[in-house]
Each structure stands twice: as structure tokens, then as C-alpha cells.
Amino acid sequence: MQNSEKRQMVQTEIGPVCFSDTEFAEYALKRALSKTPAPFSGVIFDMDGVIFDSEREVLHAWQEVAAKHQIPHIEEVIIACLGTNFQATRKKFDDFYGADFPFDQYEDEMRTIFFARYDERHGLPLKKGAVELLQDLKSRGVPVALASSTREKTVRKELTDVGIIQYFDVLVCGDMVARSKPAPDIFLKAAEAISIAPTDGFVIEDSYNGIRAAHAAALRPIMVPDLKGPDEEMQAKTEVILPDLETVRTYFDAIDVKL
Numbered sequence: 001m002q003n004s005e006k007r008q009m010v011q012t013e014i015g016p017v018c019f020s021d022t023e024f025a026e027y028a029l030k031r032a033l034s035k036t037p038a039p040f041s042g043v044i045f046d047m048d049g050v051i052f053d054s055e056r057e058v059l060h061a062w063q064e065v066a067a068k069h070q071i072p073h074i075e076e077v078i079i080a081c082l083g084t085n086f087q088a089t090r091k092k093f094d095d096f097y098g099a100d101f102p103f104d105q106y107e108d109e110m111r112t113i114f115f116a117r118y119d120e121r122h123g124l125p126l127k128k129g130a131v132e133l134l135q136d137l138k139s140r141g142v143p144v145a146l147a148s149s150t151r152e153k154t155v156r157k158e159l160t161d162v163g164i165i166q167y168f169d170v171l172v173c174g175d176m177v178a179r180s181k182p183a184p185d186i187f188l189k190a191a192e193a194i195s196i197a198p199t200d201g202f203v204i205e206d207s208y209n210g211i212r213a214a215h216a217a218a219l220r221p222i223m224v225p226d227l228k229g230p231d232e233e234m235q236a237k238t239e240v241i242l243p244d245l246e247t248v249r250t251y252f253d254a255i256d257v258k259l
Contacts, residue, residue, distance in 0.1 A: 025247045032240040032251055039258035041200035043137055044190045044219070046083070047148035047155060049206035049226035050245075051164070052124040055082060056227065061113040065106050071097075079228050083181045083207030085149040085174030123161040129245035134167035136249055140257055143194035147186045147203070149174035170194050181209040184217035191219065200258060202239075204248060211237050222248060 008024060009016050019027060049055040059078050066074035077096050081089045093103045118124060137144050144167060148155050152173035159165035170193040177185040191201050203214035206226035214221035215237040223234055223241045230241050242248050 021243065025243050028240075028242050029247050029250055032242065033254055035240075037239070037251075037255045039200070039256040040142075040202055040220070040252075041258045042143040042145070042191070042194045042196035042202075043252075044145045044147050044187060044194075044201060044203045044214075045168075046203070046205045046207070046210050047146055047150060047158070049082065050204050050224060051127060051130050051146075052158065053127055053226075054124045054158075055206070057114060057117060057124070058110070059227065061110045061117075064113050065109045068109075069106065071106070082227065083149055083205070083209030083213070085180040086151065088149075088180035124158055126162060126164075127245055129247075129249055131164060133245045133249040133252075134164060136252070138167055141259060142257055143169050143196065145170040145172060145190040145194045147172045147190040149181055149186070151175045181207075182212035182216065184213050187214050187217040187219055191217065202252075204245075208234060222251075224248060 007018050007020050009018050045051055047054075048058070059075065062074050062078050065071065073096070077093060080096075081092050084092070090103050090107075093101055134144065146155065146159075146168045148171075150158075150173060152171065152175055155171055155173050156165065159168070159171075170190060172186050172190040172193065174180065174186070177189060179185045187203055188198070191198055194201075198218040199220070201219050202222055203210070203217075203219045204222050204224060205211050205214055206224055208228065211221050211223050211234055220239045221237060223230055223238045224244060225241070230238070235241065240251070242251060
């Protein structure tokens with residue numbers, strides 16, 4: 001039977017190599033562990049695009065709104081907004097489309113589409129390996145925080161609806177800090193809340209703005225790409241780039257916990 005796994009071209013130390021998803025996970029893990037990672041004391045998760053496959057849902061909802069109102073370049077704008085809070089997202093739309101852009105109207109339409117699908121599915125789709133990773137960290141006694149640019153009320157509902165809120169010791173949300181990612185505020189607050197030094201804490205992020213924020217906070221960023229793959233900046237600002245949370249779990253299992 002023919003292998004149905006997707007394949008991707010990856011630039012390696014020996015030049016470009018075409019990997020299946022499984023082969024790339026093995027390559028990325030081996031390369032990451034070859035650097036002998038230092039022990040860690042806590043983990044901070046982003047939510048959208050890391051725990052939930054929600055950024056794709058948001059993009060699809062915005063694409064419907066854009067098609068209805070003939071809004072150009074919506075994919076470009078949404079990807080630029082990844083990881084930011086509501087106010088920062090509104091500013092990016094204003095900067096791109098102009099101050100007279102009816103953002104509130106279109107955002108309401110997007111949310112109607114998004115939450116109709118949410119209700120149909122009884123919650124957001126979880127990323128592969130998310131629950132197992134959270135369970136593993138809980139069993140090892142590792143403090144876990146969530147640092148999401150989404151508003152607290154929404155964060156609590158979405159985590160509760162899929163039954164995983166109990167795995168987080170602390171929630172720090174977009175309406176609880178003054179500055180949005182890529183400023184480091186949300187990660188610094190989360191690290192303080194779970195009583196870890198930045199150099200002892202991993203951050204799991206998918207977005208460029210999130211990785212920039214974690215790097216600025218002097219934490220240890222792990223990028224698990226979602227809608228946009230890493231570039232040279234992301235490679236320079238991450239401790240490691242891994243393809244999915246299952247691989248992150250294997251990575252953590254090989255590293256000592258310092259509590």
C-alpha cells in the first residue's frame with residue numbers, strides 16, 4: 001500500500017532533504033536532543049494554534065467575511081495578527097485597510113461564523129498530542145501556565161468545554177496585561193505566577209509574535225509551527241523547532257525536571 005504521508009523539503013546540515021512527517025519528527029527530535037538541553041522547571045503554553053487548531057478556524061471564518069465584502073489580502077493580514085490581542089489586531093487592520101475600515105462589523109460577522117462551527121463541534125479541535133502532553137507534565141509535577149492573547153472569559157470557556165482546564169495552574173490572558181505579544185509582558189507574568197526563573201521555563205508557541213515575546217522574556221521558546229513555518233529569525237530566537245506536540249512530549253521526556 002502506498003504511503004499517504006505528506007512530504008516536505010527541509011534545509012539540513014547536508015543540504016535539502018525531502019522528509020515524510022514521521023521522518024521529519026525523528027530528524028527534528030534527534031537534532032534537538034544533540035544539543036543536550038538543560039533541565040527545566042515549568043512550561044508555558046500559548047493556546048490558539050498550539051493547544052487548539054483554532055487559528056485555521058479563524059482564518060476560514062475571515063475568508064468567508066472577506067469573500068462577502070470583497071476584502072483583499074485577508075490571509076496576509078490574519079497571519080500578521082497571529083499571537084496578538086484584540087486591540088493589537090484591530091490596529092493591524094486599521095494600519096492595513098485604513099481607519100475607516102468597519103472592523104467591528106466585520107469582526108462580529110467573523111465571530112458569528114466561528115462560533116456557529118464551534119457549537120456544531122461542541123468545542124474547538126485539539127491539536128494532536130495536546131492532552132497527552134498536559135497529562136504527562138501533570139504526572140511529573142511540572143508547573144504549567146497558559147499565556148494566551150485571547151480574552152480570559154473566552155479562554156476559560158474554551159478550555160472548560162473540552163475538559164482540559166484542570167491541567168493549567170495559571171491562566172494569563174490578553175485582557176490581563178497592558179501590552180500584547182510581541183512584548184514579553186504576558187510571559188513574564190506567567191513565569192512569575194508559577195514561580196520559575198525565565199531561563200528554567202519553556203514556552204510552546206506557534207506564531208512569530210509569540211516567539212518574539214518569549215525570546216524577549218529570556219524564556220526558552222519552542223516553536224511548533226501552525227499556519228506559517230519558521231524563517232531565519234524564528235530559527236535564531238527559538239531553542240528548538242519541533243513539528244508537533246507529540247514530538248515535544250518525547251523531547252521533554254528526555255530532559256530532567258528541576259523543581
